[in-house]
Amino acid sequence: MSTQLRPDTDGLAAVVAQFRALPPEQDRAFEVQAAKIAEHADARLIHQLQQFLAGRLSLPDAPEDEDRIRFCAYFVIATYARRMKEPVWYDALRPYRPEFRSRVLFDHVDSLMLKSQRQWLPSLEAAERALDKLPDHVGVLHNFAEAVVLAKENGCEVTEDQLERARAAVTRAISIEAYPKFYATYGRLEALLGHYDRAMDLVHRAIDEESSDKLDYPIRLADYQTHLTNIHLAKASNELETQLRETQRQLAAAREEFDQVNARVNQSIDELKRESLQILGFFTAALSLTIGSIQILSKQSFADAAMLLILLGGVLLMVYGGFILTIGGLPNRRTPVWLSMGLGALLILVGLIVHHDV
Known part of the structure; x- marks a missing residue:
């Protein structure tokens, strides 16, 4: 059951008065002033606002602007939860999402809450819807950029x-309002585009311009330092990948050159083997001719010896040529091989003719 405001709810009454003084929701000033209320709120006040939304605390009258006041309470609780990193409040706000879906800032607030819950794509989709509704709203512009980055x-x-x-x-948001966090988001975006030095300069500027008087200053500073660390790591990783690709390219080139040299060496070895076998075959033929000649001359008449030597020479030339072809003579050696075999055939023919005449 709803109860009237009691003395211990003076804080709620005061903040409701502040809600009534806020500018229209579509103005950037609404978000800034509502965020300041959240910035100076404590857990007790946030709990009272949640109780107000739940109907457990009520205003002393029924004002015409109660719907707007309820949305202001919703906005302040969401901002407090996001800035103080207390996601437990998001669960408390979930039942009221349908009630505020028609508010012009709902998609913007919803995107911020989804982002804090690490729901990146739903947050980006909500940010795009908010940007379509409020294309010149600084907070909406920045949130869309940050949603893309995340x-x-x-x-x-x-x-x-x-x-x-x-x-x-x-960049448009910064041109309208140079808020420190905007520079950090811009820096993170530049890092994603590969402009790491520019990115670090922008995050350093965010650190320099952030006010140390804010309650959430330590949290913001820690976030900026995290962004800087991530940018340094991204830069180092990119440089390492570049060096790795260059090393791989050099290794591939060296491997190709090695394969070419190895192929040439193997070819040279094969040629040397063939030439050695050719020389061996030549000397074998010469030795066979010499030994055969001595044996023929020692046992035959001159005419028979001449005929046999001619036949032996022809056969040896034919065998030598066939041997060279069998071991794979080089193309530039093919003509002498065929000449040798032709000469051998001619000698055999002459020997046979001489033998026939004899």
Whole structure:
């Protein structure tokens, strides 16, 4: 059952008064001022706002702007949960999403909450819907750029068009309002595009311009340092990959050159083997001719010896030529081989004619 405001709910009454003073939701000032309320809120006030949304705490009257006040409470709780990294509040807000779906800033807030819950693609889709509704809203512009960056960093499929739109969005946001976090997001985007030095300069600028008076300053500073570390790692990884590709290219070239040299060496060895066998065959034929000649001359008449020597010479020339062809004579050696075999055939023919005449 709803109860009236009691003395311990003065904080809620004061914040409701602040809600009523907020500008229209579509203005950037609404987001900035509502974020400041969240920035200075404590856990007790956030709990009271959640109780107000649940109907356990109510206003003393029924104002006409109660719907707007309820959305302001929803927005402040979501901002507090995101900035203070207390996701437990997202579960508390989930039942009220249908109630606020028609609000002009709903997709923007929804994208921010989904992003904090590491739901990268749903967050990006909500950010795109918000950008379609409020194309000149600085917070919407930046959130879209950051949603693209987070989706890309976490391995989701992001198109080149989305990257270019993100770059245009964050640069436009900075041109309207040079908020420190915008520079960090811009730097992360530049890192994704391979401009690492530019990226580090932008994140350093975010660190330099961030106010140390904010309650969440340590959290923001830690985030910036994490971004810097990631950019350094990405740069080192890119340089290592470049060196690895160059090394692989050089190894491939060296392997190809080695294969060519090895092929030439093997070819030279094969040629040397063939030439050695040819020389061996030649001397074998010469030795056979010499020994055969001595034996023939010692046992035959001159005419018979001459005829047999002619036949022996022809046969040896034929055998030598066939031997050379069998071991694979080189092309430039083929003509002498055929000449040798032709001469051998001629000698055999002459020997046979002489034998016939005798």
